Amino acid sequence: MAQHLVSIENVDMRYGGASGTLAVAGLTVKVGKGEFAAVVGPSGCGKSTLMKLVTGLHIPQSGAVVVANKHVTEPVSIVGMAFQNPTMLPWRTTLDNILLPLEIVERHRHRLRAHKKEYVEKAEALLETVGLKGFGSKFPWQLSGGMQQRANLCRALIHEPELLMLDEPFGALDAFTREELWCVIRDLHAAQGVTIVLVTHDLREATFLADRIFVMSARPGRVLKEHTVPFARPRDLDIMYEKGFNDMVHELHGEIAQARVVA
Amino acid sequence: MSSAAEDTKPAMPVRAPLTAGMSFVKLAPWIYTIALFALWELLVIALDMPQTILPAPSRVFQAIVQYWSPIWKNSLQTLYTTTVGFAIAVVAGLGLGLFIGWSKTIYAGLYPLMIGFNAIPKVALVPILVIWFGIGAVPAILTAFLISFFPIVVNVATGLATIEPETEDVLRALGAKKLDIMLKVGIPRSMPYFFGSLKVAITLAFVGSVVSETVASNYGLGNMMSSAQSQFNVPLVFAGLLMLAVEGIAMYALMAWIERRMTGWAHRSTMSH
Numbered sequence: 001m002a003q004h005l006v007s008i009e010n011v012d013m014r015y016g017g018a019s020g021t022l023a024v025a026g027l028t029v030k031v032g033k034g035e036f037a038a039v040v041g042p043s044g045c046g047k048s049t050l051m052k053l054v055t056g057l058h059i060p061q062s063g064a065v066v067v068a069n070k071h072v073t074e075p076v077s078i079v080g081m082a083f084q085n086p087t088m089l090p091w092r093t094t095l096d097n098i099l100l101p102l103e104i105v106e107r108h109r110h111r112l113r114a115h116k117k118e119y120v121e122k123a124e125a126l127l128e129t130v131g132l133k134g135f136g137s138k139f140p141w142q143l144s145g146g147m148q149q150r151a152n153l154c155r156a157l158i159h160e161p162e163l164l165m166l167d168e169p170f171g172a173l174d175a176f177t178r179e180e181l182w183c184v185i186r187d188l189h190a191a192q193g194v195t196i197v198l199v200t201h202d203l204r205e206a207t208f209l210a211d212r213i214f215v216m217s218a219r220p221g222r223v224l225k226e227h228t229v230p231f232a233r234p235r236d237l238d239i240m241y242e243k244g245f246n247d248m249v250h251e252l253h254g255e256i257a258q259a260r261v262v263a
Numbered sequence: 264m265s266s267a268a269e270d271t272k273p274a275m276p277v278r279a280p281l282t283a284g285m286s287f288v289k290l291a292p293w294i295y296t297i298a299l300f301a302l303w304e305l306l307v308i309a310l311d312m313p314q315t316i317l318p319a320p321s322r323v324f325q326a327i328v329q330y331w332s333p334i335w336k337n338s339l340q341t342l343y344t345t346t347v348g349f350a351i352a353v354v355a356g357l358g359l360g361l362f363i364g365w366s367k368t369i370y371a372g373l374y375p376l377m378i379g380f381n382a383i384p385k386v387a388l389v390p391i392l393v394i395w396f397g398i399g400a401v402p403a404i405l406t407a408f409l410i411s412f413f414p415i416v417v418n419v420a421t422g423l424a425t426i427e428p429e430t431e432d433v434l435r436a437l438g439a440k441k442l443d444i445m446l447k448v449g450i451p452r453s454m455p456y457f458f459g460s461l462k463v464a465i466t467l468a469f470v471g472s473v474v475s476e477t478v479a480s481n482y483g484l485g486n487m488m489s490s491a492q493s494q495f496n497v498p499l500v501f502a503g504l505l506m507l508a509v510e511g512i513a514m515y516a517l518m519a520w521i522e523r524r525m526t527g528w529a530h531r532s533t534m535s536h
Contacts, residue, residue: 056436057435057436075436077437079437081432081436082433087427089447089452091528100434103447104434104443104447105437106438
């Protein structure tokens with residue numbers, strides 16, 4: 001049990017007071033250290049609530065959320081987050097955007113000025129791994145959507161988080177850019193050993209990237225089913241055209257369609 | 264991005280037609296202004312207007328030359344009261360805007376009060392200011408301040424209140440305090456709104472100072488125009504209006520220039536999402 005980096009047990013989360021909407025009910029999710037977990041489900045199933053519970057932005061009314069062996073009662077700074085909207089600050093260069101978390105996180109903010117060079121080198125190395133070498137001095141609005149999303153990943157990773165939470169990070173991108181970024185994420189996960197929780201609507205994305213897939217029900221959200229993805233790593237994009245892969249996507253699709261009907 | 268670079272660089276002589284087009288755009292404001300004056304002049308001649316009703320622009324310019332000394336003195340006085348009032352409005356507006364934008368409760372509580380205050384015609388406040396401070400420059404400065412600070416407050420507060428929730432989540436999840444979010448995101452983000460509002464505020468400040476000078480001062484263009492009017496010196500009234508327009512345009516251009524200098528990034532990017 002101690003090996004779980006993220007452990008959500010029997011959590012209820014209700015918005016807007018006692019008579020408000022119940023977003024998740026009896027939610028139990030456990031993600032091991034170094035694991036790549038994906039969460040799929042019909043829209044409005046509380047996937048974003050899950051994100052906020054894990055990062056400590058919301059504290060549940062009942063049940064327990066434990067991250068890195070600590071009961072979550074306030075925002076946990078060991079997490080990096082990336083959303084569908086890259087939310088780069090337009091008045092900062094890409095490099096300064098990526099350094100932003102270091103100005104916030106307690107452990108780094110006091111060292112930043114004195115060790116600026118070291119941090120800048122680290123950011124540039126990250127930029128290189130996502131294929132943005134030399135773009136640090138550009139402003140975000142000079143980059144394409146896909147490039148902004150790459151920079152967004154760098155920003156989520158700069159403070160070396162143990163846990164990376166991704167909320168549909170590739171939703172707004174075209175199919176080819178999306179596949180490129182799947183490979184970027186896959187390689188980052190392999191290289192850095194970071195634990196990743198990916199919330200997505202894209203079942204192929206979930207199957208391609210994840211070790212385990214949680215299927216959630218319609219609101220109030222809870223986990224209907226948990227799948228272990230059997231494919232060996234490293235996975236190649238071609239795997240998506242194999243029968244086993246398509247069967248799995250098909251099965252997931254069926255489960256979510258059913259969850260929608262029930263709701 | 265490349266188009267921005269081209270705007271600032273002088274166009275190459277080879278591309279003559281484009282250069283001609285560009286300079287025509289640059290000349291257009293002058294051409295239109297001259298055309299307006301010409302039309303005005305013709306209208307006065309055609310309708311044979313007495314100059315006590317509508318003086319021709321040529322007569323107005325003549326008045327400017329004739330009364331240059333008092334016009335210059337009073338223009339400077341009005342410019343002074345306006346800019347002082349405006350400067351107070353910038354400081355107070357920025358401060359109050361940041362305060363209001365700080366929290367949803369303060370925003371909700373103060374916003375209706377602000378709207379109510381803004382709905383009061385500022386000319387109605389001038390007599391009260393005169394009771395408190397006597398006639399002269401002080402009521403003019405305060406009226407300019409009162410009328411121009413509202414758009415600054417609203418814009419700064421809006422800039423702060425419309426931070427993308429995702430940005431806030433990303434930073435809060437890292438352990439950012441409210442102050443961190445304000446310093447790193449809120450304040451830089453509200454700067455384009457702030458500098459944009461200065462253009463509106465400076466023109467309103469002229470309205471405030473002139474209104475106050477008209478009813479309660481012995482100096483300034485407002486006072487000069489009201490005494491000219493009582494002597495049926497209509498060309499001088501129009502000369503005063505023209506000077507106000509010139510001062511207004513000059514200050515507006517200054518604010519627009521500052522805006523471009525300070526927050527050029529906002530014109531390149533879409534802040535809306």
